[in-house]
Amino acid sequence: MSKSGSRTSTAVLISGSGTNLQAFIDATRSGELDLDLRVVLSNKRVAAGLARARSAGIRTECVEHRDYPDRERFDAALIAVLDRFEPDLIILAGFMRILTPVFIDHYAGRIFNIHPSLLPRYPGLDTHQRAIDAGDAWHGSTVHFATEELDGGPRVIQGRVPVMPDDTAESLAGRVLEIEHQIYPRAAALYASGRLRYRDGAAWLDDQKLEEPLQFDGKNVRSRDQ
Ligand code: NHR
Ligand code: GAR
Numbered sequence: 001m002s003k004s005g006s007r008t009s010t011a012v013l014i015s016g017s018g019t020n021l022q023a024f025i026d027a028t029r030s031g032e033l034d035l036d037l038r039v040v041l042s043n044k045r046v047a048a049g050l051a052r053a054r055s056a057g058i059r060t061e062c063v064e065h066r067d068y069p070d071r072e073r074f075d076a077a078l079i080a081v082l083d084r085f086e087p088d089l090i091i092l093a094g095f096m097r098i099l100t101p102v103f104i105d106h107y108a109g110r111i112f113n114i115h116p117s118l119l120p121r122y123p124g125l126d127t128h129q130r131a132i133d134a135g136d137a138w139h140g141s142t143v144h145f146a147t148e149e150l151d152g153g154p155r156v157i158q159g160r161v162p163v164m165p166d167d168t169a170e171s172l173a174g175r176v177l178e179i180e181h182q183i184y185p186r187a188a189a190l191y192a193s194g195r196l197r198y199r200d201g202a203a204w205l206d207d208q209k210l211e212e213p214l215q216f217d218g219k220n221v222r223s224r225d226q
Contacts, residue, residue, distance in 0.1 A: 013090065043065050112144070
């Protein structure tokens, strides 16, 4: 239960396979996570994640960006569809369209993204290859509040994975996905319990500003200074 006593109504936005969506479905089913998954929206008509949603009995919607003349009108169409479901929380789960302030301001402080890198390293696309090319020993993923600054909003949780000598972008992406499936539902659980909020451009946990993201060690979530 959230603070108000009602479950956090949630919209999940996807563009593709939806394995992070599946992690939310599974965590909600098992009772680890108390979200009301109201709708899954894709900007692509062909997205395996839509079938995952249907199998779980979640409503699906599709708003194709190609049907709109510009980003602002695409975002306005997203809002028109999503608002019918009165979401408290918007979860970007492999959603591949950059959102304009039209969208960000409408759901201010209530949008999560998961980005496949240890932000602030490698915002944008092609993160796994960039980590390999840089010779990084560690890579991973970051859950953050989405703001107007692409992949620049306040960070909430990071999970790290090693980069192996023979890694390809694909093998590394698979290792990162496994950690994503663990950290993303945990971030949402903190939000659903009312402990995690966005305020004044920062993430707050238990009314304390999160200066550094929480770290997931493969088992538990901890503060970096603990
Ligand atoms: N929107 C805002 N305002 N802020 C963020 O932090 C966002 C966002 C929209 C999406 C996800 C992000 C990621 O985690 C995300 C975060 C798409 C692109 C991109 O360049 C970059 C980053 C992210 C998502 N998209 C191209 C575009 O023109 C299209 C690429 C494609 O279709 O393959 O929108 O990585
Ligand atoms: C995830 O690794 C996510 O971090 C990344 O795409 C994958 C989606 O997988 N997101 C982005 O690159 C956003 N631009 P999924 O569809 O199986 O959840």
